Amino acid sequence: MNKRTLLKSMTALSAGALLAGAMLPAAAQDTVKIGLILPMTGPFASTGRQIDGAARLYMQQNGATVAGKKIELILKDDAGAPDTTKRLAQELIVNDKVTFLAGFGLTPLALATAPLATEGKVPMIVMAAGTSIITDRSPFIVRTGFTLPQTTYPIADWAAKNNIKKAVTLVSDFAPGVDAETVFKSRFTAAGGQVLAELRVPLRNPDFAPFLQRVRDASPDAVFVFVPSGVGSIFMKQFAERGLDKAGIKIIGPGDVTDDDILNDMGDVALGVVTSHHYSAAHPSAMNKAYVEAFRKMNNIRPNFMSVGGYDGMALIYKALAATKGDTNGEKLVAAMKGLSWESPRGPLTIDAQFREPVQNMYIRKVEKVGNELHNVEFETLTAVKDPTKVAK
Amino acid sequence: MSGPQPAFPLARVSRRAEWIILAVALVSVLLLPRYYPVMNQMAIIALFAVSLDLILGYAGIVSLGHAAFFGLGVYTAALFAKHVHGDPFLGLVIAAIAAALLGLATAVLILRGTDLTRLMVTLGVALILLELANKLDWLTGGADGLQGVVMAPVLGLFTFDMAGRTAYLYSLTILLLMLFLARRLVASPFGMSLQAIRDNRLRAEAIGIPVNARLAAIYTISAGVAGIAGGLLAQTTSFASLDALDFQRSADILLVLVIGGTGYLFGGVIGAVIFTAMHHWLSAVTPQYWQFWIGLMLVVIVLAGRERLVRAILSPFTWLLGLARGRSGPAK
Structure with missing residues (x-):
């Protein structure tokens, strides 16, 4: 028996050694690793699912090799907690030696990680978080999603021009919500509108009922709403329950509230909601039609605006690597990203060379029934919109 | 070590446990540089669990809101480093004092009532603190988290590095120190009287133990230790966010004690290692x-x-x- 045990352990040892040997070449210089940190669980899991799905779709369509380097995607779940995001980023930089950090579902998660990007000189692709100040926090941050001022001001102008005189703002109480509220108020009042009340709802476990009561009491022409992706359906449900739709109060806002992922389940209360945003699954281009179809086939859900942030984030990474011919130096990669321009499912997209922000078309859309589904149907386009707060500086 | 002990095999080796933990910790420093950030997390959670074990395992006080003290420690240490001084040890002392004061103030609430009322009251305190931190966004940064915390080097020598080595060694040292002190505390006459209260409050009162004063004292101490754990988190991540005060945090720490076992202090450490390792490994897979x-x-x-x-x-x-x-x- 002793001999057999010895034999067994020898076999195990040699197998282990072989395995270790086999794993070594994988760690060689030919692999470029992308650390994708997303909320895959918790209240913002839909954002993670969308971006992860889009990133994998991009890799499936464009191959896993760029400029002779093999692309490896490492997905991590931060459950929406900033200190977890930061720790995961730290591990990805130190242990996995990632060339890119990507993802970042919410503003606090991106802000917490920004110092690490600077310290580690790692390009950090913000695919989702939308507060304007994020890109100021590190010269290594490049954004492929959108900023709230960018998506907010078109709807403020549209509202003022379309017979909405009095509005109440209702936003989630964190940085992007404050961004949206500030921009809406300044543009709307400058155009002659009046903001009757500014309401801020807690980000965690939001209960809109008491706030909606106050909206109703103020009886405005419209309520301007910003809630993060995924929260829109709770808002719509409580909006209908309180009978605000019957009181003739319109819903306007940046397109986060009529998120394509959940829009279809909101029901008829969502019909006629007018929003401004950079992406709709109903965007009438051949590229988008193909994108929506492929995305649905792969992930079984309808892509929303978060997904294009992820899809274009991967496109940006691929293009930057191609431009540096596979050089993984962080500074060179960020330099290569500046000013890049390409056609995205959302329309033309450029990375602003000065602010590292996306420059893109904004669409005014209205929720309508297309076939059996609710969709954000675009009816007005503003071309090449920049973040207005940055341009003002 | 005498007194009532839970029938758990590891409790029997508790005398040697300090040395075992010390040895394991030293080996981990040398052998697992990859895992410094996770092990730092383990050390912090372990200390937090030890603080809860002090009241739950030794005094029989159940709490669903221990994150209140942890979170207060997080914010105190972060704000102190940001606005006053970046020295880590000084920050920890301040965090401990702030949390202990809150513990003393809220001890009144846990002296009365049954376990159920204690659960509710402690939960309430944590919720109040969470809402305060959310609303005082000029001070705490609200839901965006507190940015711009810059830490001075430990002892003026060791800067907090990207690999997390200093952070881990720092947290580990504090954990071992606090464990040592906690062992002495629960083995002292004071600790014995707590266990008497835990086992039979009426009888303890009858033999002349000042029950309320003792419970208030251990609650204050436990709060202070939780504050130190929170301070460690703020200092080693140079960041503070609302999650520190979240209900999830209080619930998780109870889970850690469920896994590791209560009433012998090392349960918190073992639970923290298993819970964090499982969490880390499973969420990666x-x-x-x-x-x-x-x-x-x-x-x-x-x-x-x-x-x-x-x-x-x-x-x-x-x-x-x-x-x-x-x-x-x-x-x-």
């Missing part, structure tokens, strides 16, 4: 469904009984030990 596996594991632990599991896990090792001593293993 399956980022979407790891919570399911954690849940399943908890159900198994509770249903099968911790002791039986430990024996089952240890049995191959005892067999190996037997082999090493030249004795034959169990017959096949």
